[in-house]
Amino acid sequence: MLQVNNLFKTYANHPVLDQVSLELAPGQILAVLGRSGCGKTTLLKVMAGLLPAEAGTISWAEQNMDAVPVQNREMVYLFQEPLLFPHLSVFENLAYGLRVRKETEVAVQQKVSRMLEELELQEHAPKMPHQLSGGQRQRVSFGRAIIFLPRVLLLDEPFGNLDAQTRATMQTLFLRLAKKFNITALFVTHDVKEALLVGDRWAYMAAGKFQMYASKASFMDDPATGVREELAFWQALEQNNI
Numbered sequence: 479m480l481q482v483n484n485l486f487k488t489y490a491n492h493p494v495l496d497q498v499s500l501e502l503a504p505g506q507i508l509a510v511l512g513r514s515g516c517g518k519t520t521l522l523k524v525m526a527g528l529l530p531a532e533a534g535t536i537s538w539a540e541q542n543m544d545a546v547p548v549q550n551r552e553m554v555y556l557f558q559e560p561l562l563f564p565h566l567s568v569f570e571n572l573a574y575g576l577r578v579r580k581e582t583e584v585a586v587q588q589k590v591s592r593m594l595e596e597l598e599l600q601e602h603a604p605k606m607p608h609q610l611s612g613g614q615r616q617r618v619s620f621g622r623a624i625i626f627l628p629r630v631l632l633l634d635e636p637f638g639n640l641d642a643q644t645r646a647t648m649q650t651l652f653l654r655l656a657k658k659f660n661i662t663a664l665f666v667t668h669d670v671k672e673a674l675l676v677g678d679r680w681a682y683m684a685a686g687k688f689q690m691y692a693s694k695a696s697f698m699d700d701p702a703t704g705v706r707e708e709l710a711f712w713q714a715l716e717q718n719n720i
């Protein structure tokens with residue numbers, strides 16, 4: 479179980495994380511909906527150990543993560559822009575985390591081959607990152623993050639820069655692999671549809687305050703989230719009222 483208790487952080491005396499608490503069971507995906515500037519990136523970076531919090535605790539399976547350094551925390555932050563090693567091939571980008579963990583060459587070859595297949599990137603294995611499309615780069619980045627089965631995957635608007643069709647393909651791929659590898663994830667997005675699609679649990683963040691909902695219905699029914707408003711727009715459009 480992932481547990482976050484009362485995280486607090488300020489920038490210039492202004493709270494950017496205001497007593498953020500959440501709980502997530504292993505294998506669940508928490509979709510976090512929030513507008514630009516609400517503190518989503520700060521929350522994910524604090525959880526990954528990339529930024530310090532002023533107060534609060536983060537624990538996994540009742541082990542406190544606060545003193546655990548980034549490289550051992552295994553709470554992996556996935557940037558919106560895929561960050562790949564430009565001088566390494568797709569294969570070697572995927573293999574990197576396994577090699578750092580001193581896995582045997584046989585295990586590396588097996589795991590990378592399997593991941594290339596899952597990502598439908600077999601034919602691109604020898605390519606360098608600059609020879610890939612944006613969607614393909616994001617797939618490699620995602621594969622690299624899950625190949626060593628981290629405790630928690632932290633996704634920051636991962637498909638925000640992709641066109642609508644590639645985005646839909648990536649959402650389906652993400653869900654299939656997350657379920658297959660039993661990934662526990664926080665998925666932040668400003669897109670209502672994406673939040674509804676990828677989440678098993680839902681939260682809403684505004685001005686540093688974080689609210690988790692007991693059910694999809696309660697998330698949708700909260701006027702703050704704007705879900706009903708968006709649904710009403712599409713219904714009105716369908717009925718030719720717009």
Ligand SMILES: Nc1ncnc2c1ncn2[C@@H]1O[C@H](COP(=O)(O)OP(=O)(O)OP(=O)(O)O)[C@@H](O)[C@H]1O
Nearest residue numbers: 489490494512513514515516517518519520521668
């Ligand atoms: N290093 C910093 N110093 C001062 N203020 C900061 C710093 N980093 C972020 N902020 C402010 O904190 C708030 C939250 O920033 P954060 O990057 O977490 O937002 P976000 O929800 O991820 O936004 P976006 O979706 O636009 O990336 C913003 O108002 C931002 O201007």
